[in-house]
Amino acid sequence: MTTCEILKNAVNAKPRLAGLDTETKDLALMAMAASLKENAKEILEANALDIEAARGKISEVMTDRLALDEKRISGMAEGIINVAKLPDPVGKTLSERVTADGLQLRKVSVPVGVVAIIYESRPNVTSDAAALCLKSGNVCVLRGGKEAYRTSKTIVEAMRAALEKIGLSPDFINIIDDTTRESATELMKAHGQVDLLIPRGGAGLIRACVENATVPCIETGTGICTVYVDAAADLEKALAIVENAKTQRPSVCNAEETLLVHKAVAGEFLPRLSKLLRDDRADAGKQPVEFRLDEKASAIIDGTPADEADFDTEFLDYILAVKVVDDVKEAVEHIRAHSTHHSESIITEDAAVAEYFTTNVDSAAVYVNASTRFTDGGMFGLGCEMGISTQKLHARGPMGLEELNSYKYIITGNGQIRQ
Numbered sequence: 001m002t003t004c005e006i007l008k009n010a011v012n013a014k015p016r017l018a019g020l021d022t023e024t025k026d027l028a029l030m031a032m033a034a035s036l037k038e039n040a041k042e043i044l045e046a047n048a049l050d051i052e053a054a055r056g057k058i059s060e061v062m063t064d065r066l067a068l069d070e071k072r073i074s075g076m077a078e079g080i081i082n083v084a085k086l087p088d089p090v091g092k093t094l095s096e097r098v099t100a101d102g103l104q105l106r107k108v109s110v111p112v113g114v115v116a117i118i119y120e121s122r123p124n125v126t127s128d129a130a131a132l133c134l135k136s137g138n139v140c141v142l143r144g145g146k147e148a149y150r151t152s153k154t155i156v157e158a159m160r161a162a163l164e165k166i167g168l169s170p171d172f173i174n175i176i177d178d179t180t181r182e183s184a185t186e187l188m189k190a191h192g193q194v195d196l197l198i199p200r201g202g203a204g205l206i207r208a209c210v211e212n213a214t215v216p217c218i219e220t221g222t223g224i225c226t227v228y229v230d231a232a233a234d235l236e237k238a239l240a241i242v243e244n245a246k247t248q249r250p251s252v253c254n255a256e257e258t259l260l261v262h263k264a265v266a267g268e269f270l271p272r273l274s275k276l277l278r279d280d281r282a283d284a285g286k287q288p289v290e291f292r293l294d295e296k297a298s299a300i301i302d303g304t305p306a307d308e309a310d311f312d313t314e315f316l317d318y319i320l321a322v323k324v325v326d327d328v329k330e331a332v333e334h335i336r337a338h339s340t341h342h343s344e345s346i347i348t349e350d351a352a353v354a355e356y357f358t359t360n361v362d363s364a365a366v367y368v369n370a371s372t373r374f375t376d377g378g379m380f381g382l383g384c385e386m387g388i389s390t391q392k393l394h395a396r397g398p399m400g401l402e403e404l405n406s407y408k409y410i411i412t413g414n415g416q417i418r419q
Contacts, residue, residue: 003186006174007193010114010139013171018111018137020168022088025135028168029084032134033077035162036127036155040073043158046150047123054147058121060287061251061317066121066148076124076155080131083383089401090137104412109405111137113195116187117386118209120201121147126155128377128384130173136404139172141194143187145201146179153177188213198399200387203314218395220387223253223342224314225372228331228357230348231264237369238269238347239276244371245345246289247277251316253388254343254375258311258321260331266300266324274301277320289318296324311338328353332360339363341390343372364390364397 020028036043047068054066094107115138119125126142133140144152153175160170176183187194188209197217199209209217227245229238245256261269277289291303292310303322310321311334325331328346335344345367346357354368365375375398377385382400389395395403 001177003176003178003183006141006176007114007186007190009171010141010174011193013139013169014111014113016169017134017139017172018090018113020137022090024168025088025137026084027166028134028163028172029080029131031162031166032127032131032159033080033084035158035165036073036077036080039154039158039161040070043073043151043154044068044070046154047148050148050150054121058147059317062121064249065251066123066151068123068151072124076127079124079128079378079384082378083131083135083401086135086383086401088135089405094407101416101418102414103416106410106412107407108410109402109407112404112406114139114141114193115196115198115386115404116141116143116190116194116215118143118184118187118197118199118201118205120145120205122200123148123151123155125200126152126175127159129386130156130159132384132386132399132401132404134172136401138195138404139174141174141176141187143176143183144179149179184208185212188215188217191215196404198387218387218389218399219391220389220399222314222340222390223255223372223388224257224312224338224340225254225343225345225375226258226260226331226335226339227256227345227347227372228260228325228328228335229262229265229269230328230331230346230350230353231262232350232353233262233265233269233347234349234369235265235269235272239272241345241347241369241371242273243276245373246320247281247286247318248371248373250318252373253314254372255316256320256345256372257313257315258323258334258338260323260325260334261297262328262331263296263324263326266297270297270300270322274303287318289320292319292321294323297322300324314340328356332357335361335363342388343367343375345370345372364388 092109096106117129156175194215199206203222281288292306293303341363343365344363377398386399
């Protein structure tokens, strides 16, 4: 089916989905979750073909983003179930008042309409996006990357079958068959059909959508996330947090890419960190972290000399850019100059320093004594997420159900006319 045909079907399905009650939507979500588990064998077979085709073309950590197993499929199903348990965002009265003319004015939440998502090699996005769109009353049009096409297609087929089984339109969930740039451009230019476009992927994809889309677009994702270890840091906490933020899953947007260390603790902290992330990992048979070091850090530990580009790079790998700073003010200035406004963290026991950092760092998520890896819809209690918005209009941070709704005003009068 062509992209144009898919969009036409999505537009036709829009009023039917917008009119569904909460009970029906939750029934659909539970059926979709069950269908993923029932079709796990077919999903894994498709995933194995995708991984084999991508072998040698993408990095090891990117392969991890692509790979599924029984546990990850169960996690995807659980994410859908969690969305079903959340309150329905549609039809909520956001505010109400009576105007000077006696008009009863209500501001009510409504679905956006047709939401298109362009994403890369993360098949779990397929089920997350479908679940969030359905619960929020939106028809979704999914356009995944070619590396995960077989997997995503099989996931969508399982969810569409679940909708048909309970008598609902399968066109509530759609996937674009064309994985070339032409289909992405079609979605970007589908004015009057696509009500909202959400790119979820690398910097190139996001930039292409933001620069070329003629439909409303939310900028998401690129994460040059920074952890700052202050002079008043508990170094045991700092070691654990930096290890988690960098190595727990380096291929995702909330992983740490830059480490800033106060000069007062750098001499003690950096050698301990080097042992933890390089020597200990190598001894355990794990991939050690490569350090890209500024001049001051290079005087303390061994590593690759950093150039300016290293502090503007989302590595998505076992690479960490490291800089020694004089104080929290220099840390904040560095973040202002290099951050993508995703997630930043300060490790400190000084409340005043923490307050300065959280007040002056302008990112979607700002942490005190915690890993940046928590910037996630599931972790924030949103069930799952559509993506991490790094802009300020209209959504910021993990996007859940409420961010997929707009609103309208309902005005009730008693014959009033404007004089």
